[in-house]
Amino acid sequence: MTPLLPQALAPGDTIGLISPSSHSTRPERIEQAVSYLEKHGYRVKPSQHLNRISTDPEIADREKLYDLHAMFQNPAVRAVICLRGGAGASRLLGAIDYELIRKNPKIFIGYSDITALSLAILANTGLINFSGPMLATELHDPTPCTEEHFWGMLTSPAYALSIRNCPAHRISVLRSGSAEGPLIGGNLTMLSSMIGTPFLPSLDGALLFLEDVNEASYRIDRMLSQLLNAGQLKGCRAILFGQFSNGGVQQEEEDRLLRIFNYYADRSSNIGPLITGLSYGHIADLMTLPVGAICRAEVKDDGTFALGAMAPVIVQ
Template structure:
């Protein structure tokens, strides 16, 4: 296993009766709970998490939000530090993604985080917090569902199963594609859902790799380039997703791969994007012609990011990726 500058810390796994705290480092939980539909989503999220044997508490209950729908920076920092310093809390779930989580990064108490390791999980804008926490404290976090994600009434089984495999169990497991996927605005209409038949994760370039995992939103990770909060990107398996257009995804990926922050990439997996992105295997092959990532396994179609359902992947954990004529096998070894 590759060594990192700072000793890695893996938080304790979840057990029946553990407490989950919901915080809003990006957009406020209030942006979810507006109206009867929003309140239903929050109630359903609590119910689904309770059904896993966990107890949910919310952090700051304040109606004060800024013009972007975020809590004031001071409030966001207070609830972040309060959740990490509370020994009864075993897992921290972000309410939702959005924008402006990067405002917290210079002010986070990384020593507090390192001395009080616990599960921290979210995706999208939360990617940069996972990156900064890994770099500055050594704590492995998780690219996975938000609290709001658990507010779905339908199509949540795969998300729950993967969440439990990663955060309740210590054994390695192999990630396979979900049977069905959706890109509908489920949070606006919980009943008339549109699900599509999923495809297996696709092998684009054959190869085998073992390495540390960096997983999350490409655009958000890109925001950290050149900063002291960018995690080590040498000898890693990159697992990336994005919802923007294939043009924007391509140029951002090229920028990331050409960055001085990025060293030897051992493997690359693209998450499934919304249809509007027009990101497919043909586009990815074109990208490869430009950046010339040769002799490494490359795959497409893992369930992370801005479609549903979601797997849960350790940001800073360790895995093995095999791409060949038999398909794609991603095994999460240490999480």
């Protein structure tokens, strides 16, 4: 499928806000994020059901789909930012109007549970979208590195040509090398749950990036084994492990997780780089990654890491 590029953001543009996953129990964060976006010169349009709470999944799904479709249908809206992750986004996949999205390409950004929407949109429309900060989790009070990635990726066509890790995170090399391919990934729990569905894009030839949060090492092992057993790791040209934060994790658990990563590194494709430490996950310093963009990754034994798109991922 030919990649579909969204238009870059410019001051004065309208940003739509939706909550296709869980609601936020911190409504003040939504107000702070709106203020943050407005201070940067953007108009903000909350969806009709933003942060609405319904315990009936049928009602919740209907409202979430209405908001998603309304934002893509509205020609004044140039970008759609999700509220937060949580749960529920995967229930929407079979009812999304992908033709509507394909005919109205625009920036779409979120991560965690939003991985389901991100990958389904890519698989069914070819639209390059973005895995990155959300309203109630980062954009209410973003760190400088999160800000740099967010605004750089969404406003400058040249920014994606060189994507730098945040200084707070050190790259550890499991295997050095270089590779080119579509950058695909997101939350490991969500991605593994999409195997066997028409909503997971092909990982053959992909640079796969992964993260997760509050998951014990044995559960991460189980999900990676699901990817391996389903043949999803075999064709990957690179694996970029992000942050697998687990609160006050013990050193023994960290060591176990590293052994797990090495285990799957040995059983994945024998070409291309594998690393841990990507600035991606449920963390303060969060990079914004262009999902579906053709990228090049290069890793040297001394820990030098370079990642960049082969062409702009947005159009001016």
